[in-house]
Amino acid sequence: MSDIKNPPQPIITVCCYCHRVRAEDGTFEHIDLSKAIHRGFSITHSMCPDCVRELYPDQAEDILESISTDDSLSKPREL
Numbered sequence: 001m002s003d004i005k006n007p008p009q010p011i012i013t014v015c016c017y018c019h020r021v022r023a024e025d026g027t028f029e030h031i032d033l034s035k036a037i038h039r040g041f042s043i044t045h046s047m048c049p050d051c052v053r054e055l056y057p058d059q060a061e062d063i064l065e066s067i068s069t070d071d072s073l074s075k076p077r078e079l
Ligand SMILES: [Zn+2]
Pocket: 015, 016, 017, 018, 019, 020, 047, 048, 049, 050, 051, 052
């Protein structure tokens, strides 16, 4: 049985500061975004841990925690 007519559109998370892209294992790396966009991927912006720690050293852990739990959008949360 193959009922995959409308596979979910993949979402790419991009760090808005260094523009690296989050890989499946959670690490951030540089990829050619134009290819991903061309393939119909959606882009969402976030921050990679490196940039969070550099920009907000005092609040880094709190911010990273909120980002890591941000996948469940049903749970509204303010930064
Ligand atoms: Zn970054």
